[in-house]
Amino acid sequence: MINMVKIAIDAMGGDYAPEAVIEGVEQARDLFEDTVFLLYGKREVINQHLKNRDRIQVINADEVITMEDEPVRAVRRKKNSSIVMAATAVKEGQADAFFSAGNSGAVLAAGLFIVGRIKGIDRPGLVTALPVVRNAKQSNFVMMDIGANADSKPVNLQQYAVLGTYYAERMMKAQSPRVALLNNGTEDDKGNKVHKAAFELLQQTADINFIGNVESRDLLNGVADVVVTDGFTGNAVLKSIEGTARSMLGLVKDAVYNTGVSGKLGGLLLKNGFNQIRSQMDYSQYGGAVLLGLKAPVVKAHGSSKATTIVNTIRQIRQMVATDIVPGVAAYYANQQANQQASVDKSVEND
Template sequence: MKIAVDAMGGDYAPAEIVKGIELARDAYPDLDFLLYGKPDQVQPLLHDTTRIELVPASEVIEMGDEPVRAVRRKKDSSIVLAATAVREGRADAFFSAGNTGAVLTAGLLIVGRIKGIDRPGLTTTLPVLRKPDQSSFVMLDVGANADTKPFNVVQYAVMGQYYAQSVMHVANPRIGLLNNGTEADKGDQNHRAIHDALAQMDELNFVGNVESRELLNGAADVVVTDGFTGNATLKAIEGTALSMLKLIKGEIMSGGLGGKIGAGLLKPVFHNVQAAMDYSQYGGAVLLGLKAPVVKTHGSTKAPTVKNTIGQIRELLKTNSAQQLVTYFDQHTDQMAELKATLK
């Protein structure tokens, strides 16, 4: 299995990307890597080129570049070349920590959608707190599509189910619809229509509506929503976690000697809380619905997260989840057409 890597994307690229790829190479002997980047910057960072091939890329899509224009104009950029390698069959998956919009655009325009899927969804894995039988859940869409139709959300449920089975190894994942209440008649007209459609799909283990306050308590294994709401929810979770940690630290620092002594005794507890809220341990965000895995990590990603994300991609490739989706949508063409006509 071969993974095409954008070595130039991210706040700490290429150093942390290269370091993380070498960690992944050592951890996963069944993986090879095509590393796309500027040779003068990447080559000095490589300590061991075993199963790593450096492919020159003369251009870089910067974080501030307009995504579609950059993908179309910067043909020799590390993002475009890595995505092209997947399209042409020289690599099996594409990984980047760079410009999110450019990665999504390259995935859509270069790697291409699976036939029958209207809009791919961006998927992330989040922690479940203090539930012995569940450590995480999947949520999509978390930002690939700001304007989402009800039919798209129904397709996200199918894609999320296959992802949970392939990567999280959940045999019969519980599918929940993010809504402002758990009752079946909650939400606007679109949410009620989505709820009714999912409830009628026998192949899904649909558990109904879930509220945002119950997400981290393990209300479902897969939570589906539109891209605007999903992105806002994800950022709210991130912001709340960071703010709470800052608040606790501020109270400790202003609590005098006693507070500092107490904090010292509780340091392992604080470390465990921070680790539990760190969803980067699960890898990156996957753009589901494409012909091959396209995975994006946060711009501030460092080597350990790069390694974790490569492990996530490895699971996607080992289970051939993209082909499973191709097969599903080929076999359910009529059902999808009927749903699309109903969910205008």
């Protein structure tokens, strides 16, 4: 018998929940025959929308963590919420991964406090794939951390580099992924204290292919496969990429349509081109943001996710489970700690 992948899903999270989540789960169920879905939420509401229960188990969760709830407190108090119950199913081994489009802070807190960190990882970080444009050799890159931790120490950035390397190798099929540190210049001595120390540490880290500092303006050109940054900067950069792309497309559209009849005709001819640009820039095609460094995949999709993004995220989770990213990282850090212990023992012997 094939090994079934089991995904615990918060049916109540997101702007269009539970309808969009359920619709996406049903589409994914029809696409992926080796996957079982555990749907957590208000049973009667889910049942109203569910068309076919094949490989979908509904587990009643009376409480819902809303966007207004304070994350850590909500995760501690609302034990019967869909987020807490779904994360607990992963902790207890009933599911392989946890997925929600709900309250970001609560999803991160549930991942961190319920699913738990891999031994050796100080702080898990959020990773996402972003598009590379106008480069025949590369179609995307990963950036980490995009907002789990506002303050990062150099050692956190070093761990993001290792985690990002695993993600790029196994999810993007990048060979010996180029790791770069996002900085305010490309020279080796650029940046604040944390970045200068992180640069040194990354240079000394075996097992990663560190290529130095990169600037945010070069990211979409494919300057690296793994871009390492603290969560504060990563989040600001991600949002500025999103915002700039949207504004530029708007500007181009205005320019085309404001030039009278000829412009409108030209615009019609360009419509497919515009749509292509939009779909290339739409990073929800790669699924959600993954909180990497935990004992199981924990994935947060955008609050505005519709069924298609839910399906893409489930595809992404299946790939994460199939490529053993979490066991790979856990083995890497177990090995690191064993080596450290061995060198400590050796130095004691030599004393």
